[in-house]
Amino acid sequence: MKRWLCAAGAAVILAGLAGGLVYAQTFPPPIGFVSDFANLLSPQARTELEARLSRLEQEFTAEVAVVTIDSLEGDTIEDYAVQLFDNWGIGAADEDNGVLFITALTEREVRIEVGYGLESIITDGRAGRILDREVIPHFKDGDYEAGILAGAAAIENYIRNGTPPPFIEDNPVGNVVGGKVPMWLIVTLGIITIYMMGFMARTKSIWLGGIWGIVVGLVLGLVLGSLIATILLPIGAGMVGTLLDLLLSRNYRQRKSSNQSTGWWRSGGGFMGPYAGGGGSSGGFGGFHGGSSGGGGASRRW
């Protein structure tokens, strides 16, 4: 019994000691891709940058967090950056494709912290060069906004140029149509949809609309060439299709029972299925996705 107590006591003390070694810190939650805690950006610049980084995330899944803080509160910027990065989980969890661009006003220090997955694209040397060329000159003039915008643009550029092609570019469908949804495809899908609406209405079941929605969404997603669209479009279009079929089936039955015509009475809705799903892939900041970094990147003072 005594030995147990001793062991338990030792473990508690050890855990306490080890816990004390780790710098415990709380971080504010992210505001968006841009978290301007130190108020260095004008509202327009903030909105514009947020929109750009949001677009970047949609196209490449890479997440760039631009952060300004008043003070590191005694921590080094390297340590602060890696902890904030982990705390927020910048980047997709399985790709670790996040970048943290952080400016500490009081300490006059700035750092680009690169997630594991982007280390080969934004090397430490490149990160240092971005800071030297794009950021520090503006910061020295006191123009923080210009420095932050230029730095973020440089990071974005590297990601856009260096990212291995999104998976669809190796995809035969994407190759045939060149990444844009061509008119003939929309017309064809639309005509088939209108034609199929007849079946949807006559069958009592509602799954036909759902399946057709998924098919349309999948085709459009593949052609658009983004992974997110390929996942979200079928889901959205599938749900819309199911709803459409439900509506059509119900209308048909009502009309039938009240002896109304069951001809082409809803051809205007023909495009609904394929289009409505598009809404799912747009939208702004939805939180970071659990990426992590291991201290790659570069820091500068100004």
Next chain:
Amino acid sequence: MKALVLIGVLVVILAIVGGVLGGTYNSLVKKSTTIDAQWAQVETQYQRRYDLIPNLVNSVKGYMTQEKTIFDNLAAARTKYGSATTTDEKAVAGGELETTLSRLLVVMENYPVLRSVEAITSLMDELAGTENRISVERGRYNTAVRDYNTAIKTFPGNMMAGMFGFTQHEYFKSVSGADQVPKVEF
């Protein structure tokens, strides 16, 4: 009837105990594996530093003709790391390499001309980044070790540790002198 109930209760208790012990064993193995994986991360960064040093030395040597001792020490430490095989040896040699390298980096501050050479700036960024990565991965290694060591010292991990021979892992301690700023003599 009574005997049946007794057996039933015993079976349930045994099943619960077995489940807990099995779960504990698995979690200890998992924690131990995490430590190994984390150490591999540290060694990856050591290797990266090892590979970067010759590039740096070759590009700055011409500018720093008076610093022969530093380059010699660095070369010696690097050779030592290269021939280290066990984890312990690598940890020690890696620490020495770190000390001599940080010395060089500090001395380089005295040569402002180096800052204007872009290739050297990039190399220094890579090295500084590597040093930072090493400290990050080491910190995570120590966290993994703490997690494991705590588990084998507390109930029920301590019972499993005794039965299956889980022993404590060592924390990574920085080599003596590595945390001191190197002295620069002129």
